[in-house]
Amino acid sequence: MASTVVSLRLNGRPAEFLARPGTSLLSSLRDSLGLMAAKRGCAQGGCGTCTVLLDGRPVMSCLVAVETIEGASVRTLEGVAADDGRLDAVQSAFLDGFATQCGFCTAGMIMVAESLLAGNPDPSRDEVVEAISGNVCRCTGYASIIAAILDAARRKREVDVV
């Protein structure tokens, strides 16, 4: 029943915290570390709103037993904007494209988009759709979310050219 000390690289900085046996990464982020961007939705891996990047790849943080990822690198939405608060390309595209309605899915959608665009700077619409296929938007704002991710890809490419 003893808790375990878990060390992670969290948004580029070391983090250390206690976890009771069987605690999910999501619960540790929200309840121990105070990072509230990843949302607690279905707790079954079915909604995607808890998506974070684990060693660079999107995962449902509710399905990751945090004790099993000791030493891993985790990135959440809190680690996306620049230190001075400037939004990155994906965040800006979501904001400018009205790609958020209630906002509950937004953190997961943005993290999936961050991973997609890191590996594929010029995705097709179908590739965007597949990337977000694990993320549910119950406002059904998919069209604007997909448009925002494609827009973010354009913005990132333009920055890279300059």
Next chain:
Amino acid sequence: MITAVRIPGSLASAAEYAAAGGWIMAGGTVVMAQVNNGSVDASELISLRAAGLSGIRVADDMVHIGATTTFREVAELEFLADAVRTIASPSIRNLATVGGNLFVPQPYGDFAVCLLALDATVHIAGSGENRAAKVGEPLARGEIVTGVSFARPAAGTWFYRKAMRRKLNSAAIVAVAAVVHTEGGVVSSARIALGGVAPRPVRAVSAERVLVGRWLDAAALDEAGAAARADIEPFDDAYASAWYRTRVLPVHLRRAVLR
């Protein structure tokens, strides 16, 4: 309530924990969901993350996939890439493993359907001798699946189709996986597995019997699909009724092979 999560660094150590009654966990996509909803009937979880069971080896057209290999990695096997893309979403495929998929109840567990069609060998370790089993054989307490192996099907002999309510990330209404060999257009052998239509992946042996010796055309496949209704135990769920699954099975069996 979970009172310990073991992360054994070796297979032998994992088997000892498993013999003591803990639940084996690989990617966590099934077990952690059960932890979260309080339905895990064990106090210990045994993570295989550090047990050294990950990776794909291909030698002389034999493919060996370690139990904790994720579906993201399996998608690198070209002939299986289309099948893998029908399994859950990319975020789940970054965690979910081949070994875990063998234990997922239908209408999930599409990869187990593929492995049944491929006549895969399931490699099992435990407190006693290591053993090889067929897909679907039960495990004793303390036994752990270490990997699966199968012969890579010859070009043009592998077929897969999954009917879903959405194009991506949905459970099987009907999944069809098949290895069909023809000589001069006539079927010389057929091994067909079905998902979504029984509590576990099933062989469509009646369909296989119909096909062997026939021209591989729509008429033969329709007849085989109708015959396959004898091999299923369909169920109702939120995705489809048993009636609907039975009704559309022949259509998807035909489309799987004729594309």
